Amino acid sequence: MIDDDFPVMTSTGAGRTSRRRFALALVPLLVGACVLLAGSAAGAVSVAFAGEVPVTVHAARVSASGVSASPAASGRGGLLPALATRVEQATVEDACVTSTARLPVVGAVTAVVRIERASATGLTVEAGKATARSVKLSGAKFSTPRVSLREPTGLFTVGAQKVSGNTVTTQPHAFTAGTITSRGVSIDVRRDAGGCEPGAAR
Amino acid sequence: MSTAIRPGRRCGLQEWRRSRPFAAGLLLGLGGLELICVSWVGLGFLRFTGTAGAASWALGALFVVAGVTTWRNPALRYFSGVLAAVLSLVSLVAANLGGLLLGFLLTAVGSALALAWIPQQAPATPQEA
Structure with a gap:
């Protein structure tokens, strides 16, 4: 019925897979993938991520520019109150990211990612909790949309041109980033519900 | 009656x-x-959150289109195979590390299989022993 499937009329309708051609096609692909992954691990290639995973982030030093934050709700159905923070450019040093997943058969599995230095652009984080030992702001601003004199008509927005903090711990509900470049990454997966302690990034 | 049809369908x-x-x-x-x-x-x-979220949907849709193309029109297998091979590498950096590497592996092997498939040629003389 579908005759246009085979414009070459010499074919009999059946076909086979050439192992030699398969290897010739697959090997360059895998080599290219290895180069990209190695470049990503070395910080030469930026990798884009978007996700909504339960993670805890500890960072010895955080610096960001173009920061604005306002209350929001995150999670499916918007049930979780969160602070939505938009950052134009951010850099973290000596960071440790932990995420625990409870799998049906295996049980609790914790992934611990230690990062020597990472930078991100176009970062949006919806965080439910954030603590820091010290924070330094420059060019801070605060605004509340108000069209009547009696009460505000919208959510407040706080922001700063530059923000830096030490010993920061946060639990982001969701994040998006245009690009993330990292250096000195080590990943450890273990079968328990532990995490990394503050200051133990290295 | 239905049992007589089933082998034919399976053969088809x-x-x-x-x-x-x-x-x-x-x-x-x-x-x-x-x-x-x-x-x-x-x-x-x-x-559709961020570039990775949008890229995952766009690349995923393109892979599905490439797969359907190889099924519907095998003569275009080189086009869809090369396109899928390039896009599988793009997905590594643009779409959550190629769907946590599993999506990359599936599409890389799929594109290689598309490029390696050879239609069986008809014999020069139609008479066969």
């Missing part, structure tokens, strides 16, 4: 599978769906 399905790069199209489609599922599970339904 087998002929249909043999007459095109079936495994290549299947892997390309599965890889594309995996890219979308990783973005879907991580972000919530239809939340």
Whole structure:
């Protein structure tokens, strides 16, 4: 019925897979993938991520520019109150990211990612909790949309041109980033519900 | 009556599978769906968040289209295979590390299978022993 499937009329309708051609096609692909992954691990290639995973982030030093934050709700159905923070450019040093997943058969599995230095652009984080030992702001601003004199008509927005903090711990509900470049990454997966302690990034 | 039809249908399905790069199209489609599922599970339904979220959906859709193309028109297998091979590398950096590497592996193997498939040529003389 579908005759246009085979414009070459010499074919009999059946076909086979050439192992030699398969290897010739697959090997360059895998080599290219290895180069990209190695470049990503070395910080030469930026990798884009978007996700909504339960993670805890500890960072010895955080610096960001173009920061604005306002209350929001995150999670499916918007049930979780969160602070939505938009950052134009951010850099973290000596960071440790932990995420625990409870799998049906295996049980609790914790992934611990230690990062020597990472930078991100176009970062949006919806965080439910954030603590820091010290924070330094420059060019801070605060605004509340108000069209009547009696009460505000919208959510407040706080922001700063530059923000830096030490010993920061946060639990982001969701994040998006245009690009993330990292250096000195080590990943450890273990079968328990532990995490990394503050200051133990290295 | 139905038992007489079933072997014919099965035979027809087998002929249909043999007459095109079936495994290549299947892997390309599965890889594309995996890219979308990783973005879907991580972000919530239809939340196009950031470049990686949008890229996952766009690349996933392109992989599914490439898979369907290899099934519907095997003569275009080189085009869809090369396109899928390039896009599988793009997915590594643009779509959550190629759907946490699984989507990349599926689409890379699928594109290689599409490029390696050879239609069986008809013999020069139609008379066979």
